[in-house]
Amino acid sequence: QSVLTQPPSVSAAPGQKVTISCSGGSFNIENNYVSWYQQLPGTAPKLLIYDNNKRPSGIPDRFSGSKSGTSATLGITGLQTGDEADYYCGTWDGSLSAGIFGGGTKLTVL
Amino acid sequence: EVQLVQSGAEVKKPGESLRISCKGSGYSFTNYWITWVRQMPGKGLEWMGRNDPSDSYSNYSPSFQGHVTISADKSISTAYLQWSSLKASDTAIYYCARLYGGDSYYFDYWGQGTLVTVSS
Numbered sequence: 001q002s003v004l005t006q007p008p009s010v011s012a013a014p015g016q017k018v019t020i021s022c023s024g025g026s027f028n029i030e031n032n033y034v035s036w037y038q039q040l041p042g043t044a045p046k047l048l049i050y051d052n053n054k055r056p057s058g059i060p061d062r063f064s065g066s067k068s069g070t071s072a073t074l075g076i077t078g079l080q081t082g083d084e085a086d087y088y089c090g091t092w093d094g095s096l097s098a099g100i101f102g103g104g105t106k107l108t109v110l
Numbered sequence: 111e112v113q114l115v116q117s118g119a120e121v122k123k124p125g126e127s128l129r130i131s132c133k134g135s136g137y138s139f140t141n142y143w144i145t146w147v148r149q150m151p152g153k154g155l156e157w158m159g160r161n162d163p164s165d166s167y168s169n170y171s172p173s174f175q176g177h178v179t180i181s182a183d184k185s186i187s188t189a190y191l192q193w194s195s196l197k198a199s200d201t202a203i204y205y206c207a208r209l210y211g212g213d214s215y216y217f218d219y220w221g222q223g224t225l226v227t228v229s230s
Contacts, residue, residue, distance in 0.1 A: 002154065032215060033213070033214050033215055033216070035215070035216035035217070037155070037217070039155075044205055044220040044221065044222055044223050045147075045155065045205070045207075045217075045220055046220070047216060047217060047218050047219075047220075050210070050214060050216040050218070051214050051216070056218065086154075088154065088155050090155075090157075090215075090216070090217070091215060092215045096171070096172060097169065098157055098159075098169075098170070098171040098172065099145065099157035099160070099171070099215070100157060101147075101154060101155040101156065101157060102154070103154050104154040104155065
C-alpha cells in the first residue's frame, strides 16, 4: 500500500481533459516538491512534471501540474491515444527518509 | 546527451547472488545521486534507495534496508545494485534513475531497466 494515493484508473475521450490526483500528508507532499512520471507500456518511466508544476524541455504544455496542501494534481488536455499510459506521482517523505511513489494511475483514452 | 545504460536481463536461482549495473554518461557522474526503483510484474514503482557517487554514501527505503546493497564506482561512472541471496519475490524490473536533489527531488533520466527473474 503506497503512502501516496492515486486513483487506479481514469478514462476520457480523445480531445478531452483528464486530471489525476495524488494524495499524501504533511511529511511528504505538503512539505516537498512533487514530480510526475509517464510510463508507456513496456518502457521506462519518463519525467513529465517536476517541482510541482514545471515541465522539462520537450514536454508539451498539454501536461500541467499543481499542488495544494497535502495533494497534487496532474492535468492532461487535448487527450491523444498516445497518452495511454500509467502515471505516477513521486516525492520525498521526511518521516521515512525515503523517496516515495503513488500507486500509479492507468489512463485510458476511449 | 545524458544516458544511463543498464546491464542485461538475468535469470537466477533462489539463494544465488547478483549484481546489476547502471553506467552513466554525458554528465558529471559524481554531481548527481543515483536511485534504484523496483517494478514487480504488473505493479507500480517502488523507491529502493539512493547512492551518492562522490562519496559512496547510500540510504535505503525501510522496505529494502538489509535486503540489497547500493554502491557506485566513480572511476567508471557506474552504479550497482546487488543481492547476496535472491528470493523468488525479487523477480522484477529494476530501473536506475538520476536524482536531481537539493530543494527539488525528481528523477530526470532513467535507465532502460534490467529484468531479473528468480526461479528454481
